[in-house]
Amino acid sequence: MMQRKFKHGLTVIALAGTALFAPPAQAQGSDTLVIARSMDVNSLDPARAFCDTCQFYLTAVYETLVTLSADNETLVPNLAESWEVNADFTEFTFHLKDATFADGSPVEASDVVWSILRLKNLKGSPSFLMDGLVSAEATDAKTVVFKLDAPSSEFLNKISASYAGVVNAELAEANGATAGDDAAETDKAEPWFLANSAGSGPYKLASYAPDAELRMAGNTDYYGDAPKFSEIVVTQIQDAVSQAQALETGQADIAMQIDPDTARSIRSQDVVTEIVPSYNFVYIGFIPGAKGMADVITPEVRQALALAIDYDGMLDFTVGGNGKKQAAPIPNGFPGTAGLIPREQDVAKAKEMLEAAGATNLKLVAGYPNDNVYGVDFNIMMQKVQQDFAAVGVELELKPLTWAVWRDELGSGEWPITAIYYAPDYYGSAQYVQYFGMIEGFPWAGRAGLGHPELVVNPAEAGLYQQALASSGEDAEMLYTQLGEEMMKDAIILPLVSPNLVLAYRSDIEGVRYSACCNLPLAEISRK
Amino acid sequence: MADITPAVTAAPAPRRGRQLRRLSRRLPLTAKIGAAILLFWILTVLTVQFWPLADPLAMVGRRLQPPSAAHWLGTDALGRDVFSRTLHGSIWSIPIAIVVVACAVSIGSFLGAISGFFGGWWDTIIMRLVDVTVAFPPILLAMAVAAMLGPGLANASIAMVIVWWPIYARLMRAQVLEVKEREHVEAAVAGGAGGLRVLRVHVLPLCWTPTLINATMDFGQVVLLAASLSFIGLGATPPSPEWGSMISEGATRFYDWWIAFGPGMAILSVVLATSFLGDGLRDLFDRRSA
Numbered sequence: 131m132m133q134r135k136f137k138h139g140l141t142v143i144a145l146a147g148t149a150l151f152a153p154p155a156q157a158q159g160s161d162t163l164v165i166a167r168s169m170d171v172n173s174l175d176p177a178r179a180f181c182d183t184c185q186f187y188l189t190a191v192y193e194t195l196v197t198l199s200a201d202n203e204t205l206v207p208n209l210a211e212s213w214e215v216n217a218d219f220t221e222f223t224f225h226l227k228d229a230t231f232a233d234g235s236p237v238e239a240s241d242v243v244w245s246i247l248r249l250k251n252l253k254g255s256p257s258f259l260m261d262g263l264v265s266a267e268a269t270d271a272k273t274v275v276f277k278l279d280a281p282s283s284e285f286l287n288k289i290s291a292s293y294a295g296v297v298n299a300e301l302a303e304a305n306g307a308t309a310g311d312d313a314a315e316t317d318k319a320e321p322w323f324l325a326n327s328a329g330s331g332p333y334k335l336a337s338y339a340p341d342a343e344l345r346m347a348g349n350t351d352y353y354g355d356a357p358k359f360s361e362i363v364v365t366q367i368q369d370a371v372s373q374a375q376a377l378e379t380g381q382a383d384i385a386m387q388i389d390p391d392t393a394r395s396i397r398s399q400d401v402v403t404e405i406v407p408s409y410n411f412v413y414i415g416f417i418p419g420a421k422g423m424a425d426v427i428t429p430e431v432r433q434a435l436a437l438a439i440d441y442d443g444m445l446d447f448t449v450g451g452n453g454k455k456q457a458a459p460i461p462n463g464f465p466g467t468a469g470l471i472p473r474e475q476d477v478a479k480a481k482e483m484l485e486a487a488g489a490t491n492l493k494l495v496a497g498y499p500n501d502n503v504y505g506v507d508f509n510i511m512m513q514k515v516q517q518d519f520a521a522v523g524v525e526l527e528l529k530p531l532t533w534a535v536w537r538d539e540l541g542s543g544e545w546p547i548t549a550i551y552y553a554p555d556y557y558g559s560a561q562y563v564q565y566f567g568m569i570e571g572f573p574w575a576g577r578a579g580l581g582h583p584e585l586v587v588n589p590a591e592a593g594l595y596q597q598a599l600a601s602s603g604e605d606a607e608m609l610y611t612q613l614g615e616e617m618m619k620d621a622i623i624l625p626l627v628s629p630n631l632v633l634a635y636r637s638d639i640e641g642v643r644y645s646a647c648c649n650l651p652l653a654e655i656s657r658k
Numbered sequence: 659m660a661d662i663t664p665a666v667t668a669a670p671a672p673r674r675g676r677q678l679r680r681l682s683r684r685l686p687l688t689a690k691i692g693a694a695i696l697l698f699w700i701l702t703v704l705t706v707q708f709w710p711l712a713d714p715l716a717m718v719g720r721r722l723q724p725p726s727a728a729h730w731l732g733t734d735a736l737g738r739d740v741f742s743r744t745l746h747g748s749i750w751s752i753p754i755a756i757v758v759v760a761c762a763v764s765i766g767s768f769l770g771a772i773s774g775f776f777g778g779w780w781d782t783i784i785m786r787l788v789d790v791t792v793a794f795p796p797i798l799l800a801m802a803v804a805a806m807l808g809p810g811l812a813n814a815s816i817a818m819v820i821v822w823w824p825i826y827a828r829l830m831r832a833q834v835l836e837v838k839e840r841e842h843v844e845a846a847v848a849g850g851a852g853g854l855r856v857l858r859v860h861v862l863p864l865c866w867t868p869t870l871i872n873a874t875m876d877f878g879q880v881v882l883l884a885a886s887l888s889f890i891g892l893g894a895t896p897p898s899p900e901w902g903s904m905i906s907e908g909a910t911r912f913y914d915w916w917i918a919f920g921p922g923m924a925i926l927s928v929v930l931a932t933s934f935l936g937d938g939l940r941d942l943f944d945r946r947s948a
Contacts, residue, residue: 371912391722395913447721447736500891502910509907510735513897517717517736528896530809 160657163359163639165650166367166382172255174338175323176295177248180255182553182649183344183364185292189648190346190362192295192329195224195242195274196286198557198647202409202463205286205557209237209296209330210274219281219600222289226272231298231330232349239268244299246276246289248309252317256293258564259555281600287558290647298328332357332653341366346652358656370505377401377634383657384635384642386650389505390452393632400637405452408631409461409646410504412448412551414496414515414624419580420543426489427546432621434483437476438522439515439624447514448506449629456625458614459552459566465559466610470618480522492524496547497539500530503551504629511626512549543580549626557646559610560599567591567613568620578622591616681942689938695931696877699924702745703752712739714746714899722914732916734907743899744920750900751928754815755880759873761819766826767869773827774834775857785831788824796821800883804892811884811900814893818883822876829872833865840864867943875936878929885925901925 170181176188189197195210210224229237243266250260265277278285288294299309305326307319327335332352336345344364348357365382367373370392373385378398388396393403416435418427441455454462457470484490496515498508509530516526529545540548555561566574568588579586591613598609617623635642641654682690712718717737718729725732731740773784791799803817837843838861846860881901887893888902889909896903901921908918 369910371910391911392913450721507735507907507910509896509903513736516897517715530891530895532805532891535805535808 161359162361162363163384163652163655163657164382165362165364165384165386166373166376167364167386168368169341169344169364169366171338171340171344173320173323174327174335175254175320176245176293176297177252177256178254178320178323179293185555185647185649186652187335187344187346187364188292188295188329189331189645190333190652191327191331191335192292192297193229193237193331194290194292194294194296195226196290198290198645200643200645202644202646203557205290208290209242213286215286219283219285219602220278222276222278222285224274224276226274228353229330230351230353231301231328232334232351233298233301233328234351235298235300237296237298237330238271239274240271241299242266242274242296243268244303244309245297246294248297248307248313248317249294251309251311251313253314256291256555259288259291259293261564280596282560283599283602283606284556284558284560287556288561291556292648293555295329295331298330301328333362336361357653362652369502374634377636380636383639384650384655387505388632388634389449390630390632391450391505393634394450396634402633402635402637402639404633404642405630406633406644407454407462408504408553408629408644409463410551410553410631411456411459411461411625411628412504412506412508412511412549413459413626414512414547414549415574415578416622416624417540417543417546417548417578417580418585418622419578419582420546423543423546424582424585426492426494428487428489429621430483430487431489431492434480434487434489434522435519435524436473436621436624437480437483438524439473439518439626440475441472441626442475443518444511444514444626448511448627452505453627453629456628458617459623459625460559460562460610460614460617461554462628464554464557464562464610466607466614467559468607469611470614473618473624475518477521484522484524490523493527494519494524494547495527495529495545496549497529497531497536497545498549499533499536501533504553504631506551506627506629508549515549515626540577541580553649554646559606559613560595563591563595563598563610563613563617566617566623567595568617568622569595574623586620586622588616588620684942686938686941688934689941692931692934692936692938695927696935699748699752699928699931702748706745706749709745711742711745714738714743715897722911724914725916731920732914734904734917735911738899740904740917740920743904744901744924747899747901747904747921747924750811750894750898751881751884751924754811754884755877755928758815758818758822758880758884759877761815762822762876763826763869763873765819766823766828767830769823770827770830771834771857771862771865774831775838775861776853781831784827788827791820791824792828797883797886800887801890801892804887809892809895811888811894811898814884814887817887818880821883822880825872825876826869829868830865833868834861837861837864871936871940871943874939875933878932881925881928885921 169183171183172181173179176192193209196205197208199206209226209229211227212225214223246266250257250263262278262280264279267275269275305319305322308316324338332349333346334349336347338344346362348360367376370388374388374392374396376382377385416427416432445451445453455472456462457472460467501508512528519526568575568586569592570583570587575586594609594613598606631644633642638658640658641656645651718739719733719737721735721737723733729739734740769784773781800817800821803820804814807813843860846856884893885902888900889906894900894903901924904921905918911917
């Protein structure tokens with residue numbers, strides 16, 4: 131009896147406790163959306179920014195001419211209500227709809243021209259998107275014509291990248307921004323963009339404190355549907371576990387970097403987790419141009435090492451099976467990837483090839499950033515590579531590095547193997563050829579060759595790439611498949627895993643989705 | 659007469675044995691436990707290769723399995739046995755701590771003794787160097803040095819010696835300053851003994867106690883600092899089962915608690931053991947500060 135009474139007493143206390151603490155510890159009012167993520171902001175200036183956080187910030191604050199629909203493939207009107215493309219993909223005409231910037235001034239063709247020329251001329255990280263642009267002209271207040279020096283069937287897709295957002299030219303110029311040919315030297319607006327914004331989107335920048343928080347305020351004068359929150363706060367929470375805790379306690383409404391393993395551990399009924407395929411991937415890259423490696427990392431050795439890797443095991447060890455294998459450095463689902471078959475492990479053949487190449491007792495070093503990206507812990511991933519290489523008699527020494535040291539040593543060719551990741555900037559396969567193709571002057575050809583392009587350049591790729599840019603539809607897909615096959619033959623870039631993405635949010639939030647151009651389209655999110 | 663001589667010459671050995679026994683009787687229980695734990699870890703370092711344990715670097719089961727009879731502390735993200743890795747981790751942590759403390763004690767004591775005994779310019783130069791080094795928080799200085807030299811346990815050890823030697827320099831200098839004023843030293847100097855000989859024969863033997871006590875206590879701190887450096891990626895490189903890097907792996911998988919539990923307990927036991935033992939030794943030898 132006593133014991134039962136005691137139990138009753140406990141129940142009463144427990145009930146009283148829940149009554150006291152029952153309302154979820156919502157740190158912010160319901161009119162505020164709180165997003166937890168580890169921010170990687172390098173700049174908030176559309177023409178200088180180049181980061182995952184930038185993608186969704188810029189999408190909420192600035193608007194592009196066209197954008198990617200929810201199917202992640204089709205382009206739909208945004209600031210442009212219609213557009214025309216000439217037959218050989220060198221001239222693009224956009225007709226603007228009536229829209230206004232946050233300060234009330236209208237979005238005009240001159241703003242579009244100014245923004246796109248600034249993106250090109252600033253020579254910032256995203257400027258490569260406008261490579262090949264020879265002219266941008268406003269033929270009237272609502273019409274813009276872009277001309278390219280060579281065909282590019284993907285120009286439309288590039289213009290959907292968040293970095294091509296349209297900026298209020300007058301406002302930005304008043305604060306030091308320039309768009310001329312010498313913009314790289316004369317533009318002084320970067321600090322201004324860290325505290326202000328000049329876009330036409332449903333949100334505007336309220337404040338930004340590096341490594342702490344990024345605050346956006348609803349644009350009350352927005353010309354379209356009113357923004358669904360008066361404020362969006364992106365709060366810096368470093369790791370997946372802390373993000374999950376913030377989500378469970380109601381401190382955050384959305385957590386952006388939860389890995390599948392952590393998602394499994396979330397018990398709260400108020401949290402929804404969805405696992406969706408992503409277009410991100412992690413890969414190892416060979417650098418034959420590294421010190422003393424020209425005769426070591428030969429194409430045969432690279433092929434052999436590519437066969438040594440246990441791709442299924444890799445998928446299991448890095449993301450617990452929550453991902454996909456990927457054949458070439460073009461993400462699954464992008465044009466041309468349907469016909470590509472991922473490599474399979476073949477230890478016997480790898481050993482045979484190494485022996486035939488005379489590469490016995492091979493000792494290699496891998497330098498990579500000591501980081502955890504898209505749920506993949508690089509240390510775990512590289513230890514798996516180390517084990518797989520050991521199985522074919524290749525000793526791999528691992529050097530996990532800080533980002534700064536990694537960049538330094540990459541450029542000086544300290545080691546022949548590295549590991550890194552890539553996320554798309556828009557929907558289209560050309561960006562991958564443009565980045566990973568073994569074509570002279572392209573980023574990874576430079577990284578791998580380090581001043582000796584003859585070690586890595588694949589003569590077949592340049593021609594195929596030009597053809598691909600000049601064609602569209604099935605023809606383009608076929609050419610990208612061939613390019614993918616060529617890049618697999620190069621065996622410079624070995625994609626290891628394309629991790630799935632976890633969308634994790636409180637159950638009263640809706641409209642959360644993953645976008646290939648824009649990461650997380652904030653404008654579509656609302657509270658039920 | 660002839661039969662007495664051997665007895666006299668043999669006397670010191672039993673006497674020293676008795677002394678040790680007496681000392682060990684006076685050692686508090688906590689210090690004995692500390693000594694036992696340390697002895698266990700040292701034995702582990704020496705013999706762990708021969709133990710019937712799973713290979714610490716090989717995948718032996720499914721990944722992220724909780725503790726079970728087959729894997730006492732579960733498996734990590736690569737399916738390696740955490741229990742085996744924890745015990746093998748001592749091969750990295752303990753010898754490093756021994757080397758770092760030994761280097762720091764030798765360098766620090768040597769410079770401290772010179773500085774205290776000879777004074778003047780020697781003193782000024784060495785002590786200012788000590789001041790500069792001590793002005794930085796140890797972890798920060800160690801991080802800076804390790805980051806500059808690149809990751810790796812050897813570099814981390816160098817960083818830790820740089821952080822640690824000034825403590826011993828100060829300690830030794832203070833002792834030497836005190837002892838060199840004593841009458842027997844003055845007598846030796848008056849007797850015409852050279853400076854270095856006076857320092858070696860008449861001063862240093864009386865100065866070691868605080869250094870030894872401090873070194874014992876620091877042993878655990880060095881293990882902790884080495885683990886901290888590995889935790890932030892500046893110490894051991896994968897796949898070595900160093901305790902700090904194992905905890906770092908576990909920290910990203912918070913809910914799979916067993917990954918960090920083994921190495922965490924190992925560090926805890928070493929740090930506690932050395933601090934117990936150090937306390938006990940201080941009670942025994944250094945009455946004043948007790």
